[in-house]
Amino acid sequence: MEQRISLITLGVTDVARAKAFYEHLGWRGQEVEETVFLQAGGLALVLWGRDKLADDAGIDDRGTDGFGGVTLAQNVRSRAEVDEVIAVAVAAGAEMTRPARETFYGGYAGYFTDPDGHVWEIAWNPAFPLAEDGTITVPDFGAIG
Amino acid sequence: MEQRISLITLGVTDVARAKAFYEHLGWRGQEVEETVFLQAGGLALVLWGRDKLADDAGIDDRGTDGFGGVTLAQNVRSRAEVDEVIAVAVAAGAEMTRPARETFYGGYAGYFTDPDGHVWEIAWNPAFPLAEDGTITVPDFGAIG
Numbered sequence: 001m002e003q004r005i006s007l008i009t010l011g012v013t014d015v016a017r018a019k020a021f022y023e024h025l026g027w028r029g030q031e032v033e034e035t036v037f038l039q040a041g042g043l044a045l046v047l048w049g050r051d052k053l054a055d056d057a058g059i060d061d062r063g064t065d066g067f068g069g070v071t072l073a074q075n076v077r078s079r080a081e082v083d084e085v086i087a088v089a090v091a092a093g094a095e096m097t098r099p100a101r102e103t104f105y106g107g108y109a110g111y112f113t114d115p116d117g118h119v120w121e122i123a124w125n126p127a128f129p130l131a132e133d134g135t136i137t138v139p140d141f142g143a144i145g
Numbered sequence: 146m147e148q149r150i151s152l153i154t155l156g157v158t159d160v161a162r163a164k165a166f167y168e169h170l171g172w173r174g175q176e177v178e179e180t181v182f183l184q185a186g187g188l189a190l191v192l193w194g195r196d197k198l199a200d201d202a203g204i205d206d207r208g209t210d211g212f213g214g215v216t217l218a219q220n221v222r223s224r225a226e227v228d229e230v231i232a233v234a235v236a237a238g239a240e241m242t243r244p245a246r247e248t249f250y251g252g253y254a255g256y257f258t259d260p261d262g263h264v265w266e267i268a269w270n271p272a273f274p275l276a277e278d279g280t281i282t283v284p285d286f287g288a289i290g
Contacts, residue, residue, distance in 0.1 A: 001170045001230045004186045004219060004279040006268075008153060011214035025146045032286040041149045041187045042280025050214050057256040057264050058243035059212045067204045068213015069156035069195050069261065074149060085146045098203035111202040116214065119202050123151075128189075134149040135187025141177040 006043055011050030012116045018047045021115050024092030041134055073121040075130050079108045085122045086110050151188055156195030157261045163192045166260050169237030218266040220275050224253045230267045231255050
C-alpha cells in the first residue's frame with residue numbers, strides 16, 4: 001500500500017448546509033449528485049450524506065453525531081492566523097470546543113466543530129515546516145529532540 | 146482560511162497496535178511521545194490516544210468505537226491493486242466491511258476498518274486523475290458530464 005491519502009469524506013446530514021459552511025470559510029468546490037468535492041492540495045475533501053456513506057462502506061451507523069475519533073488539522077503561518085480562522089469559523093456557525101491556547105510543543109492551537117460535529121484543529125506549529133504551497137513535512141524528531 | 150489539510154489524526158485505544166497495523170500495510174513513520182506521525186504526501190496521518198485527542202479538542206467522547214462519520218480513501222492505479230491492498234489489510238487484521246465491487250461511477254472499490262474502527266476505502270476511479278506522485282485532481286464535472 002502506498003503511503004498516501006486521496007480523499008477524506010465527511011458524512012453530513014444536510015449537504016447544502018455543510019457546503020454553505022465550508023463556503024463561508026472560503027472553500028470552493030463542485031457539487032455533483034449531492035456530493036461536494038473540494039480540492040485540498042493533492043487530495044480532496046468530500047461532503048456526502050452520512051447515511052449514504054455508511055451504506056456504501058457497509059457500516060452499521062449507530063447514529064451518534066458526537067466525536068468520531070478523527071480530527072482534521074490545518075497548520076497556519078502565525079498565531080494571529082489561528083485566531084482569525086477560528087473567528088471566521090465561529091461566525092459561519094462552528095462551535096469552538098477549545099479556544100486557542102499555547103500548546104505543550106511550543107505552538108498555539110484551538111479547535112472547532114463543523115455543523116455535523118466534525119472536528120478541526122487550527123494550529124501554528126513552528127516545529128512542522130509549512131511550505132509556500134501549504135504542504136507540511138513531518139520533522140525528523142531524532143534531529144530536533 | 147486556506148483550502149488545505151495538514152494533519153488527519155486518528156484516535157486509537159492502543160498506539161502500539163495501531164502503529165503495527167499501519168506498518169503491516171507498509172507505512173513508515175516516527176513515534177514521539179506516544180504519537181505516531183506518518184508522512185502522506187503533503188500532509189501527515191497521526192495516530193494518537195483517543196482519550197488524549199478528545200481531551201485536547203475539548204470534546205466529550207461518548208466512547209463509541211463505531212462509525213464516526215468520516216472515511217479515508219486511497220485511489221489506486223488498477224482494479225487489481227484494490228484487491229491487493231484490501232487483502233494485505235485483512236491479513237494485517239482489518240475487517241473488510243465492503244468487498245470490492247463495481248461502483249456506480251464506473252470504478253471498482255471496497256472498504257475495510259482498521260483496529261480502531263476507522264474506515265478506509267480503496268478505490269480505482271478512472272475519472273479522477275492520479276499523478277505519478279500519488280496526488281489526485283478533482284475533475285471538472287461540467288466538462289465530463
